[in-house]
Amino acid sequence: MTAAVRGWCPAAWRPMAAGDGLLVRIRPALGRVSAAQALGLAAAAARFGNGEIDLTRRANLQLRGVGEADWRPLVEALVALDLVDPDPAIDAQAGLTVAPDWRAGDDTHRIATDLLALRGEWPALPAKFGFAVDAGRSCRLSDTPADIRIERSVEGGPMLRTGGQATGVALAWGEEAAAAIDLARWFRDTGGAASGRMARHPVPLPGWAQGDARPAQGGPLAAGPHPLGALYGLPFGRIAADALTALVDRPDASAVRLTPWRLLLVEDAAAVPVPGLALDPADPLLAAHACVGAPACPQASVATRDLARRLAPHVAGLHVSGCAKGCARSGPARVVLTGRDGRFDLGLAARAGYPPVEAGLDAATLLARFGAC
Incomplete structure (x- = not known):
């Protein structure tokens, strides 16, 4: 029996059949892949797939062209790299997109880490459902699809906002992850599975989740040098395995952060050219x-x-x-x-x-x- 399913939201343990083979999606914790993991990922993509890797609008990675017989060895390799959870039920949970310019110990990092630590308490949610954590001084993910958002408000504190709503509710520091999970449970308990997404759910939000807090202004990052390293643009959101190897196989590259804007942020790296990738934000292929x-x-x-x-x-x-x-x-x-x-x-x-x-x-x-x- 084939392991593949058809649909538009594949996972590692449930790949999707495409015209070029199976499509396998991975969602690294905090959207970060160490240099060693990236090298292992590139090798796995070339060995078990066609060597093409897509970066999605939710900052996930998709390996393409995987053969039916190669799917399980690929997943086992990804589990060994700590890029896929060995429990298929955990791997199938709702997605979490994290603003990629977080720093260790800041609010975005703390809240996202808290959410991941509570994954055992996440309710079962539709495949397209997702969380976003965007609590930096400038909100980055306003145009990135998400159903439950934890953001920084214009007043400077944390807030909770749902997909389709311009405003949300202010929260106290430290209660962000629990509030997001409570709202996800409310969505499940009020029949949200039939709607699929929070913005399409016809049931009014509970009173505690309504408010007039607005997220801080911001916007996406752009290709080129960055205080954390260098941002490389991927034309059409795709990178070849050999290009990923070239990107990280150098002394100044410590890790790669995934973004929802067809950019990879290489930590600690200088902005030196890599064939096939763009450092100029005005490159027409990036638009x-x-x-x-x-x-x-x-x-x-x-x-x-x-x-x-x-x-x-x-x-x-x-x-x-x-x-x-x-x-x-x-x-x-x-x-x-x-x-x-x-x-x-x-x-x-x-x-x-x-x-x-x-x-x-x-x-x-x-x-x-x-x-x-």
Whole structure:
């Protein structure tokens, strides 16, 4: 019997079948992988998969192209690296995204560590459900999907906010993790499984979880030097195993932190070039979005990334989607190309799958349209 399942939220112990093999997702604790772990991960990706590693919008890693017979040896290797929990039930729990610029002992690190220490108390939640801890001086994860957020408020204290709400409730220091778990239990007990996500849950929040606290202003990090090391951009969120090896196999790289913005933060490292990765935040490939496309995704009817690479220098705000699902970018883009029946529909200021302004275009026509020939 195959170990694979179909769906869009794979895990290590329950991989997803894709067009290029099994897709195996890992969620390192605190979004941090030591240099030694990263080297082991790169070796495992090349040995058991096709050597391609994706960084997701929730700061997870996905190993691609894993063969059916190679899946269990891969997971065993990842367990040995302490990148996957040996208990499949723990591995399948809700995700936790942590603001990647935390420092040891600060509020983000403390709260995330508290939450992880209480994993045995987390209720069973839908596969897409997730927590976010973002309690630094500037909130970083406002545009990152999450159902329960622990943030720093504009007043400077901790706060709890749910997905879809602009405001939340102020908390006392030290009660953040327990409050997040209590709210997750409330979601479960009020039938949240039917909704799947907090923002779609029709039941009003309990009174104790309502408030007018607002999160501190901030925003995502950008490629280039950083006080903690160097941020490298991954075009389309993908890194090859040999590039990951080159990134960390040097004396000044101590660990890699995952981000939800297609960036890897290499701790203690100088911002020196690595082939295939970007250090310039203005690199047009870092602003373009494209899913894996055909043939790697069975949902897609078109190849996407070669076209996106050629168009990116000519089209600001580009999204090339293999189908109407829009996995690479859920929000609208200035120019969106949606695959349909082997051709592309062109949309402007729209999401993938929205009614197009022009339909049935081929790649050559689009390259000529935007001056990329």
